[in-house]
Amino acid sequence: MTLLLLLVVFGLTGAYPLEEQKTCQPHSRPWQVYLHGKGASCSGALINKWWIVTSFECSPIPYSTIASLGEHDVTVEEGTEQHIYVADVIYHSPYRSPLHSLAMVRLVKPARFTQYVQPVPLPSRCPQPGETCNVSGWGSTIPNQYEHPQHLKCITVPVVDDRTCVNTFPEFLFWTAGMVCAGQANTDNCMNQGGSVMVCDGQLQGVQWFTHGCSNPADPSVYTKLCIYNDWITGVMDHYTPPLPTETTPRMMT
Known part of the structure; x- marks a missing residue:
């Protein structure tokens, strides 16, 4: 009963996605x-x-x-x-x-x-490794599976350090300072839609660049690191x- 009440409270506040299909609480991301x-x-x-x-x-x-x-x-x-x-x-x-x-x-x-x-506010700082962020979009959250867009989806991902991210890159892809990675094994790090939005602590920190986590769920996905593009x-x-x-x-x- 306690767990059920917590899920209801979190759902009403829009703080967490509905776990069954990772569907966002309607209109909890007005940006x-x-x-x-x-x-x-x-x-x-x-x-x-x-x-x-x-x-x-x-x-x-x-x-x-x-x-x-x-x-x-x-x-x-x-x-x-x-x-x-x-x-x-x-x-x-x-x-x-x-x-x-x-x-x-x-x-x-x-x-x-x-x-x-x-x-949504532009970033006043850069995201830090270990920080928890929210990603939202109308793409599939199931690795290697297409879903026709319908409801807005939400996932929660941790920011990972650059070295960990680079080690997952294929040979043809090069790391740049304009990238930030989020997601790791045992987290829901797949959102398969271009431009999916990453928000950390109420600030816009990324738009999706490469969906690595949708081809291999253990790998982080890559986002444009918006904090360096403020100017x-x-x-x-x-x-x-x-x-x-x-x-x-x-x-x-x-």
Whole structure:
């Protein structure tokens, strides 16, 4: 009875995922964004009313990709969503090299903040080995198995030190300072969706880069280490100039 009560309390607070299917408590991650359309199906994190952070792998397409905010079940309309087209995508250069995997997504109109749609703070520090973080996305949490996106999933992972992570890399992959790894044997370290969001102590610390933990559950997965990109992210937002519309620019907004 005590265990059951604890599970109910944790579930109501959104502190832990529902263990049976690792489904998040609905709308407990109001910064989570579902990016979809033109073949895209990935995650991102809302950082202010105009901007989303995701990985290079996500590769949204302006005026073709839709950013759905306030989502939980992507197969139905729950009345909490805001569907807004992507207006622009800015990649960190060099694009998806061994060095970086990061993209900034600008919306065609600002998000409206509600209890279901809220930004997540950028990191004020870097994550530390042993720290427990939460990863969320609409991907499969079962290694080597595809699941069609439906409910937002949540897993809890420990940050691992760089050396431990590098030792799991295949020969073709090189470690860079822009990476941070999380997950280890006997933890739920698989979230198979590009741009899945890692939050540590209430701060955005990563977007998923390589899903090593989904091919081998004993290996950590790799995330873009966002704490070292703060200056670049804020610089993009501070100096952004919208491109001039052309006759071929679609006029699509929701």
